[in-house]
Amino acid sequence: MAASVALAGCAGQAPGDLGRLQAELASCPDRPVNVYDAVDGSGTTQSDTIAREYVAAIEADVEKTAVCGGHISIVAFGTNSVTAPIFEGDLEAPGSTDIAKLRRVPGIVDEVMAEVTKNYKPAIALLPSGGTDVTGLLRLLDEAQELRPDMALQATIYTDGLTNQGIVIDHTLTEAEATALADTVAVPDLSGASVSVMGIGRTTGDPLPSDFIAGLKAFYTRLCTNTGAAKCLVVTDGR
Numbered sequence: 001m002a003a004s005v006a007l008a009g010c011a012g013q014a015p016g017d018l019g020r021l022q023a024e025l026a027s028c029p030d031r032p033v034n035v036y037d038a039v040d041g042s043g044t045t046q047s048d049t050i051a052r053e054y055v056a057a058i059e060a061d062v063e064k065t066a067v068c069g070g071h072i073s074i075v076a077f078g079t080n081s082v083t084a085p086i087f088e089g090d091l092e093a094p095g096s097t098d099i100a101k102l103r104r105v106p107g108i109v110d111e112v113m114a115e116v117t118k119n120y121k122p123a124i125a126l127l128p129s130g131g132t133d134v135t136g137l138l139r140l141l142d143e144a145q146e147l148r149p150d151m152a153l154q155a156t157i158y159t160d161g162l163t164n165q166g167i168v169i170d171h172t173l174t175e176a177e178a179t180a181l182a183d184t185v186a187v188p189d190l191s192g193a194s195v196s197v198m199g200i201g202r203t204t205g206d207p208l209p210s211d212f213i214a215g216l217k218a219f220y221t222r223l224c225t226n227t228g229a230a231k232c233l234v235v236t237d238g239r
Contacts, residue, residue, distance in 0.1 A: 014099070021102045024067045032070035034151035035061050036144040038083065040159035040199070041076040041124040042132040047204045053237070054158045055120065057198060059113050061156065066091045066108040070151055073144065074116060078127030080165065081136035086119045087112060133165035135185050138227065141195065142188035153193040160208075161200040161216040173215030182222035190227035197224065197234045 014022060037058055058074060065072040071090050075083040091108055095101035137157055145153045163169065167185060197220045201213035217234045224232035 017106070018099070018102060021063075021067055021105055022098075024064065025098065025102065028068035029152040032151045033065055033068045034070055034144060034148045034153045035065045035072040036141060036153065036155040037061055037072070037074045038137050038140065038155075038157050038159075039074070039076045039086070039120075039124075040132065040134070040157070041078045041084070041127040042160075042162070043204070045158075045160050045199070045203065046124070050199070050202055050204070051120065053202070054199065055113075055116065057156070057158065058116060059109065061154075062091075062112045062116070063105060063109050064154070066093055066105045066112075067102065069093070071148060072112075076120075076123040076127055077137060077140075078124075078132060079130035080128075081133050081140060082128055083140070084123040084126040086123045087115050132159075132163050134159050134161065134163045135166050135223065138187050138190070138223070141190060141193065145190060145193060153190070155190075155193060156196040156198055158199050159197065160203045161197070161213075161220060162203065167219075169216065169219065172209065172212045173219060175215070175218045178215050178218035179222045182219050182226060185223060185226075187223060187227045190229045193227070193229045194231040195224050195227065195229040195233070198236075200234060200236050202236055 039054055039058075062072060069092060071088075073088045074086040076086060077083045089112070091112070093101035093104040093108060095104055134157065141153065141155045144155065161169075167181065169181075173181065200216050200220065201208045213236065220234045221232060224234065
């Protein structure tokens with residue numbers, strides 16, 4: 001897989017998966033994408049169900065990268081935002097036409113996801129035990145953007161949102177409290193980036209109260225907004 005350029009728009013709309021990929025192509029930015037996915041490796045997210053949800057969302061990111069062209073980095077993170085690699089590479093769909101290139105995308109996705117599936121649990125096992133500093137990951141997103149300034153950063157942090165390093169959230173926050181707390185965190189400038197935080201409140205064991213989850217969402221939404229990102233999305237399930 002070599003570095004690629006964004007595919008040009010397609011004429012017409014094919015049925016089925018090919019048509020879906022054409023629609024995805026039409027939504028690509030005007031430059032290659034720089035996709036950065038960071039998966040929470042802490043104990044509160046370690047269940048087969050949560051892992052399947054994360055991997056399914058990562059597969060959509062892999063497909064996006066293959067369709068638009070660009071680079072993808074997938075890591076697991078733990079204490080002090082230490083990371084372990086799951087997959088990294090430049091994705092290119094070969095072909096002389098848009099349709100020919102899009103027909104190659106499923107094969108690229110299958111190849112990458114085989115590596116992701118193989119490396120997912122071993123990467124988490126490499127992480128040091130201890131706390132989790134989710135807010136510290138913003139620094140890594142900044143580094144990812146600086147490393148490839150000619151690409152459009154699209155970053156996703158897969159996490160339940162619980163953190164016991166840096167900012168500790170151990171009680172239910174009102175929206176005002178969550179906003180004020182987020183404003184105490186120094187954040188990098190992620191202007192132009194698209195940032196998502198997915199999985200908020202999804203933990204192993206007993207479900208978190210809905211008002212606690214609402215406070216977490218308000219905190220991370222404000223945190224992302226403070227970076228100046230062009231798009232911020234904070235969700236429990238899906239995108």
